[in-house]
Amino acid sequence: DGGITQSPKYLFRKEGQNVTLSCEQNLNHDAMYWYRQDPGQGLRLIYYSQIVNDFQKGDIAEGYSVSREKKESFPLTVTSAQKNPTAFYLCASSLQQGTNEKLFFGSGTQLSVL
Amino acid sequence: KNQVEQSPQSLIILEGKNCTLQCNYTVSPFSNLRWYKQDTGRGPVSLTIMTFSENTKSNGRYTATLDADTKQSSLHITASQLSDSASYICVVSASKSSASKIIFGSGTRLSIRP
Numbered sequence: 475d476g477g478i479t480q481s482p483k484y485l486f487r488k489e490g491q492n493v494t495l496s497c498e499q500n501l502n503h504d505a506m507y508w509y510r511q512d513p514g515q516g517l518r519l520i521y522y523s524q525i526v527n528d529f530q531k532g533d534i535a536e537g538y539s540v541s542r543e544k545k546e547s548f549p550l551t552v553t554s555a556q557k558n559p560t561a562f563y564l565c566a567s568s569l570q571q572g573t574n575e576k577l578f579f580g581s582g583t584q585l586s587v588l
Numbered sequence: 589k590n591q592v593e594q595s596p597q598s599l600i601i602l603e604g605k606n607c608t609l610q611c612n613y614t615v616s617p618f619s620n621l622r623w624y625k626q627d628t629g630r631g632p633v634s635l636t637i638m639t640f641s642e643n644t645k646s647n648g649r650y651t652a653t654l655d656a657d658t659k660q661s662s663l664h665i666t667a668s669q670l671s672d673s674a675s676y677i678c679v680v681s682a683s684k685s686s687a688s689k690i691i692f693g694s695g696t697r698l699s700i701r702p
Contacts, residue, residue, distance in 0.1 A: 478631075480631075509692075514597075514694055515694050516592065516677070516691070516692030516693050516694045516695070517632075517677075517692040518692075519690070564631050564632075566631070574619060574620060574681065576622070576634050576637070577632075577634070577690075579631025579632050579633070580631050581629070581630050581631050582629065582630065582631055584629075
């Protein structure tokens, strides 16, 4: 059953803590993305990766880090430098990186601050 | 500045009725426009894609229109069903091969009442 899987569904972060959100895809897609969704706002791009071992900053990369060691995996770390991390985080993938490509999204991770 | 504006912000209709959602954009240069459906707590799923030369495209009970001259799009839902309750997001891509040139609207929250 092909798709893109995010875990956990819900995550809580303490002050000063780094947390990592998992994203795995078995669609054999080259490109992967992380978006942040806040109420009443459009999705905003955090990071994206076109190929393994390469990634680019999006519009709101500060306080976040990523890695792309495998084609299937694109984990996102929310560091303590991100002062307002509470949001719904969506991972997406596409066959290739480009504005004509359809994005396939995971089910999201809701991150909250304790 | 590239922007995508959607209206209304929220809409409640009775089951079986039709409705139309609006999207205005200022993204330039224009490449394509997609409508996504996002169920609560899930990731968005693509419904349609419109390119510059297309005026109308249907996907079952969903019909999207595009007026590239006025930079407006609409999504018409016919004979609404309870399962249509979701947020509908308009996404416009600029003609640049960069993930940061995909602009998301903030969505219209549609509720279908029995």
